[in-house]
Amino acid sequence: MTHFHTLRRGSNWPTIGHFTMQAHQRMLDSTPDGLNSGEPPLLRTIGLTKSYGDFLANDSIDIDIWPGEIHALLGENGAGKSTLVKAIYGLIQPSAGEIRWQGQRIVLSGPSEARSLGIGMVFQHFSLFDNLTVAENVALGLDGRESFKDMSARLEQVSKTYGLPLDPKREVWQLSVGERQRIEIVRALMQDPKFLILDEPTAVLTPQEADQLFVVLERLKAEGRAILYISHKLEEVKRLCDTATILRGGRKVETCDPRRETAASLARMMVGSEIKEVKAASGRKTTVPRLVVNDLSLAPGEPHGVRLEHISFELKGGEILGIAGVAGNGQDELFAALSGERLSKDPGTVVIEGIAAGHLSITHRRRLGAAFVPEERLGHGTAPRMKLSENALLTGHAASGMVHRGFIDTAATLKTVDRATETFDVRKAKRDPEAASLSGGNLQKFIVGREILRNPAVLVVSQPTWGVDAGAAAVIRQALLDLAIAGAAVLVTSQDLDELAEIADRIAVMFHGKLSAPLATREATREKLGLLMGGSSLELEEAAHAAGA
Numbered sequence: 107m108t109h110f111h112t113l114r115r116g117s118n119w120p121t122i123g124h125f126t127m128q129a130h131q132r133m134l135d136s137t138p139d140g141l142n143s144g145e146p147p148l149l150r151t152i153g154l155t156k157s158y159g160d161f162l163a164n165d166s167i168d169i170d171i172w173p174g175e176i177h178a179l180l181g182e183n184g185a186g187k188s189t190l191v192k193a194i195y196g197l198i199q200p201s202a203g204e205i206r207w208q209g210q211r212i213v214l215s216g217p218s219e220a221r222s223l224g225i226g227m228v229f230q231h232f233s234l235f236d237n238l239t240v241a242e243n244v245a246l247g248l249d250g251r252e253s254f255k256d257m258s259a260r261l262e263q264v265s266k267t268y269g270l271p272l273d274p275k276r277e278v279w280q281l282s283v284g285e286r287q288r289i290e291i292v293r294a295l296m297q298d299p300k301f302l303i304l305d306e307p308t309a310v311l312t313p314q315e316a317d318q319l320f321v322v323l324e325r326l327k328a329e330g331r332a333i334l335y336i337s338h339k340l341e342e343v344k345r346l347c348d349t350a351t352i353l354r355g356g357r358k359v360e361t362c363d364p365r366r367e368t369a370a371s372l373a374r375m376m377v378g379s380e381i382k383e384v385k386a387a388s389g390r391k392t393t394v395p396r397l398v399v400n401d402l403s404l405a406p407g408e409p410h411g412v413r414l415e416h417i418s419f420e421l422k423g424g425e426i427l428g429i430a431g432v433a434g435n436g437q438d439e440l441f442a443a444l445s446g447e448r449l450s451k452d453p454g455t456v457v458i459e460g461i462a463a464g465h466l467s468i469t470h471r472r473r474l475g476a477a478f479v480p481e482e483r484l485g486h487g488t489a490p491r492m493k494l495s496e497n498a499l500l501t502g503h504a505a506s507g508m509v510h511r512g513f514i515d516t517a518a519t520l521k522t523v524d525r526a527t528e529t530f531d532v533r534k535a536k537r538d539p540e541a542a543s544l545s546g547g548n549l550q551k552f553i554v555g556r557e558i559l560r561n562p563a564v565l566v567v568s569q570p571t572w573g574v575d576a577g578a579a580a581v582i583r584q585a586l587l588d589l590a591i592a593g594a595a596v597l598v599t600s601q602d603l604d605e606l607a608e609i610a611d612r613i614a615v616m617f618h619g620k621l622s623a624p625l626a627t628r629e630a631t632r633e634k635l636g637l638l639m640g641g642s643s644l645e646l647e648e649a650a651h652a653a654g655a
């Protein structure tokens with residue numbers, strides 16, 4: 107098997123955890139290069155297998171992780187990536203096979219044992235308490251062996267050393283998503299990990315924040331730490347990673363140097379075939395306004411929510427309007443106001459298909475022909491412990507024929523599941539499993555598919571391809587374009603500017619509860635959008651530029 111062992115030496119020696127990095131480096135220096143000396147890798151899995159009933163989520167996986175490498179873990183939704191890292195981090199027990207740490211076989215009883223060995227993990231979903239300060243949140247995740255004062259000082263030191271600025275005294279609710287992720291990373295680094303697992307870390311970041319994260323990861327690598335990096339963004343993997351292991355259907359299919367591959371060749375290895383390109387939507391005709399928002403202002407629904415202020419836009423049939431913005435700037439509140447989760451006193455603030463709907467419930471709005479796909483998949487988009495067919499019934503019964511004279515038509519609900527499964531390639535172990543048993547990306551495909559297949563007149567969708575692999579993302583984007591071509595009005599909120607550039611006709615930006623005027627997509631450069639996302643006014647920036655020129 108090929109591996110690429112790159113160990114660079116940093117010039118400044120930060121102190122983290124209870125060791126200095128110099129000591130850490132001495133340790134590495136005293137061990138001859140693994141490649142030449144027969145030293146074992148930092149972490150090795152041999153034949154690692156995890157089964158759920160008859161289903162093999164991981165099928166005999168061998169992977170080697172070396173110090174000083176950034177190792178990508180790639181694969182389609184449901185390929186087995188999360189299962190593998192959960193086993194390495196002690197969250198689940200493998201059914202067969204071994205994990206070796208520095209050559210020794212280990213059996214992990216749980217994550218705290220993994221952490222004590224030097225394995226850290228930064229999850230995609232943060233586990234932070236909004237009403238506690240940064241320092242209090244960090245303290246909760248550590249072993250409590252040092253005083254709060256010492257811990258706070260170390261927190262500041264680590265955050266400074268790695269260029270991850272954090273104010274220990276601020277409460278989490280005041281922070282942006284990027285800052286919250288910084289807390290998770292700093293918390294992991296304070297445990298001085300030799301090996302850090304990151305699960306789709308850039309999914310929630312702006313392009314600028316992602317660039318800053320890459321600098322941090324390069325630094326960790328230069329210090330001799332190993333990083334296992336799960337991502338669906340292949341260009342990012344090519345730029346950052348030294349090695350990539352590709353899983354397909356629970357098996358390892360390849361280990362390669364991603365810098366020598368193209369995004370297309372990596373995608374091919376993941377999928378086993380070519381990925382279809384999204385066809386540009388030429389010749390789309392816009393019709394009458396199907397979704398109109400008139401001067402919508404709304405007080406926050408929860409203590410730390412965002413107040414929506416004077417939001418107005420008009421969306422015609424055949425059109426896709428993109429809403430960009432850093433998460434937490436009112437996108438969730440706007441979704442709640444559009445979907446009817448939050449009602450407005452003034453019915454005219456939200457008009458669906460010409461009907462004032464601001465005061466109507468979600469079921470009424472669905473009856474008018476609207477469909478809604480929330481960002482949060484479990485709990486909000488689906489009931490985790492219910493079967494997919496039961497979930498389809500929950501959102502579908504308002505508009506389609508799944509209930510006859512008060513009786514549920516089981517065949518019809520199953521048919522909906524089958525259609526979504528087939529059209530959007532939802533991978534699952536059986537025909538109608540519980541929602542919670544699907545991998546994150548497959549659940550997302552199911553929810554988006556279920557709503558698109560209802561052929562809505564108005565579709566409001568948040569982060570349609572979040573956590574979805576490249577092949578499935580192309581299918582979803584194409585389906586959104588097709589829906590617009592068929593005459594629907596589509597509102598897409600996304601943090602992925604490339605996605606919006608690919609499918610939206612116009613892009614507006616949310617900042618602090620306000621929505622900018624939409625820009626035609628061809629004029630919406632990354633720079634302009636970046637400025638709006640940071641709260642600048644384009645007019646002021648342009649005036650300043652003109653004055654300076």
Ligand SMILES: Nc1ncnc2c1ncn2[C@@H]1O[C@H](COP(=O)(O)OP(=O)(O)OP(=O)(O)O)[C@@H](O)[C@H]1O
Binds near residue numbers: 184185186534543
């Ligand atoms: N507790 C469980 N019970 C049954 N099946 C499960 C369970 N956990 C995972 N699976 C199945 O194992 C397979 C692999 O899931 P896993 O979450 O590892 O995929 P993944 O590669 O991380 O996908 P994604 O990119 O969508 O997050 C999926 O088909 C999933 O449905």
